[in-house]
Amino acid sequence: MQLEPTRFHELNMRIIFHLDMDHFYTAVEERERTEIKGAAVIVGADPKEGKGRGVVSTSNYEARKSGVRSGMPISMAWRLCPRAVYLPPNFPLYIRVSGEIMVLARKYAGKFEQWGIDEAFLDVTDKVGGWAEAEVLARQIKAEIKEKEGLTASIGVGPNKLVAKVASDFQKPDGLTIVKEEEVEKFLDPLPVRKLLWVGRKTEAKLKELGVNTIGDLARYDPTSLTSMFGVMGLQMHLMAKGIDKSGVEERMGVKSVSHETTFEEDTADSTVIFQALDALCEDVLKETVDHHLLFKTVIVKIRYQGFETHTRSKTLPFLTNRLRDLQKTANELLFANLCKDRKVRLIGMRVSSLVSGEKQRTLV
DNA sequence: TCTGGGGTCCTAGGACCC
DNA sequence: TCTGGGGTCCTAGGACCC
Numbered sequence: 001m002q003l004e005p006t007r008f009h010e011l012n013m014r015i016i017f018h019l020d021m022d023h024f025y026t027a028v029e030e031r032e033r034t035e036i037k038g039a040a041v042i043v044g045a046d047p048k049e050g051k052g053r054g055v056v057s058t059s060n061y062e063a064r065k066s067g068v069r070s071g072m073p074i075s076m077a078w079r080l081c082p083r084a085v086y087l088p089p090n091f092p093l094y095i096r097v098s099g100e101i102m103v104l105a106r107k108y109a110g111k112f113e114q115w116g117i118d119e120a121f122l123d124v125t126d127k128v129g130g131w132a133e134a135e136v137l138a139r140q141i142k143a144e145i146k147e148k149e150g151l152t153a154s155i156g157v158g159p160n161k162l163v164a165k166v167a168s169d170f171q172k173p174d175g176l177t178i179v180k181e182e183e184v185e186k187f188l189d190p191l192p193v194r195k196l197l198w199v200g201r202k203t204e205a206k207l208k209e210l211g212v213n214t215i216g217d218l219a220r221y222d223p224t225s226l227t228s229m230f231g232v233m234g235l236q237m238h239l240m241a242k243g244i245d246k247s248g249v250e251e252r253m254g255v256k257s258v259s260h261e262t263t264f265e266e267d268t269a270d271s272t273v274i275f276q277a278l279d280a281l282c283e284d285v286l287k288e289t290v291d292h293h294l295l296f297k298t299v300i301v302k303i304r305y306q307g308f309e310t311h312t313r314s315k316t317l318p319f320l321t322n323r324l325r326d327l328q329k330t331a332n333e334l335l336f337a338n339l340c341k342d343r344k345v346r347l348i349g350m351r352v353s354s355l356v357s358g359e360k361q362r363t364l365v
Numbered sequence: 366t367c368t369g370g371g372g373t374c375c376t377a378g379g380a381c382c383c
Numbered sequence: 384t385c386t387g388g389g390g391t392c393c394t395a396g397g398a399c400c401c
Contacts (some may be wrong), residue, residue: 024401037398045369054369057401070401076366089369116372118399232375233398261370298393308368314394349370 013133014182016249017122018156018164019105019141021098022173024118025058028097029087031150040084042068042077047086050078053263057089061173094118094147101145101153108141112251119168121161123249131157131180159184162245166195184243189216196240198233206230215241254357258294260284261349267306269344278335281350282328293358295320299330302349303339310347313338320356327352 025043030036040063045054052074059068059077066081077084098117106112108120128134138155145153154175156167163184165179179187193215194204206229212218218226218241226234229271239245261279268274278301289296300314313334317326331350339345 054366055367071368074369075368076368079366119401198399202398256373257371259371263369284366300394310396312395316393351372365382 007254012090013049013202014123014125014159015128015131016158016161016164017109017124017134017138017141018158018161018168019116019120019122020154020156020168020172021101021118021145022152022154023058024098024151025094025153026060026063026087028094029090030060032093035084038062040066040068040081041087042074042084042279044077044091046073046088047078050082052078053265059084097149097151101149101151104144105141105147109249111251113249113251121164121249131178132222135176135178138178142174142176142228151309160245160304161247161249162197162240163188163199163243166191169195185219188241188243189214189219190252191215193218193241196237198240199237201294203230203233203237204278219251220311247260254297254355255292255294256355257300257351257353258285258288258292258296258355259300259349259351260288261302261347263347267344267346269342271339271341274339274345274348275332275335277348278350279328281348282324282331285350285352286322286324286327289322289352289355294355295322295358297321297354297356298352299327299334300349300351300353301331301334301338302351303335303345304349305340306344306346308346311338316354322358 005132026041029041029043041060042056043058044056044064046052054074056068056072056074056077058070058072061085063081068077068081093192094117101121102114105120105122108127109124110126111123115121123156124137128137134157138157142153142155145151152171152174154168156164156170157168157178158164159181163179166188167179170177191214193199194208194210196215207218212221218237221238223235223238226238229235230237262277262281297320298314298316300312302310302312304310313332315330317330
């Protein structure tokens with residue numbers, strides 16, 4: 001049933017799109033390099049003949065046929081698909097293309113929220129009269145991205161962000177899935193809980209122990225028990241499983257932290273190497289904060305030892321700063337006081353937070 | 366399988382203040 | 384003596400997102 005626009009709005013219903021670019025990094029690379037057309041393509045760490053460190057960022061559908069997935073160790077990808085074209089990520093390129101797509105999509109939305117580099121939520125409630133018009137608009141956006149960027153996107157359409165997000169993942173690539181208000185329960189019920197936003201590997205495992213496998217199982221589970229086990233997230237999960245999500249599409253304003261980290265080619269206990277890496281990370285982080293006119297107060301150092309044991313140590317300064325010597329002194333002290341000298345280190349990271357825009361704070365510098 | 370690099374948010378304990 | 388209650392900030396860890 002198609003409601004009249006005014007009636008639709010009176011009922012306080014929303015129509016939300018989730019736009020998700022298909023295998024974005026590899027799709028951009030394929031567009032730029034016609035010579036790899038048709039090949040299995042993997043963007044990620046250098047595989048080094050199967051000895052490489054790091055993970056797969058994105059693989060195209062040809063590589064996925066061999067079982068390659070995002071987040072998989074690159075050494076495993078090499079074993080599954082040695083014939084693939086392996087490329088290092090070209091972030092400046094992806095960011096530029098992403099920016100163009102976001103500008104294109106934003107003009108169709110009453111409210112717009114970018115989500116990562118290649119996804120976005122659009123609240124189109126005020127732009128369409130109902131579900132039929134929403135479908136026309138979704139097709140138009142997909143067609144425009146295809147025409148102007150030569151890339152395919154999948155769009156999920158639903159009455160809230162959660163349903164739209166699950167829907168965009170339902171048919172990929174080049175998909176369009178529309179889930180109307182009255183179809184939400186039937187749509188979500190049989191899907192595995194892992195499809196829900198915020199249900200990751202750990203939560204999935206805990207739910208499995210409770211005999212909760214599908215979103216329907218979760219919707220029927222006692223919300224009080226969920227709350228006692230998962231806290232605020234328990235209630236949130238229960239509501240999501242019932243297709244309820246009142247969160248708004250909101251423009252994100254400014255970053256809350258800036259960080260850089262590096263994994264060594266080989267684990268090392270050489271303190272010269274470790275402290276040099278830290279200094280370099282300080283310079284990278286500082287450059288970025290200065291470029292964005294930010295001042296920081298909190299400095300966080302991350303240490304990951306051989307075996308993946310990870311610790312963070314932080315210090316909040318009594319003042320805002322963007323001086324390299326403040327950052328390096330604080331970071332060096334934190335690392336020096338907390339580094340186990342006889343253990344091999346896998347990764348060093350640097351982060352600054354408690355950020356304030358320096359535009360207004362110039363007098364403090 | 367052996368785990369990158371960029372982020373956000375939540376929890377929980379303790380310090381400190383009134 | 385041994386003790387409130389509320390609030391904020393800091394620190395560390397962990398789950399999750401792309």
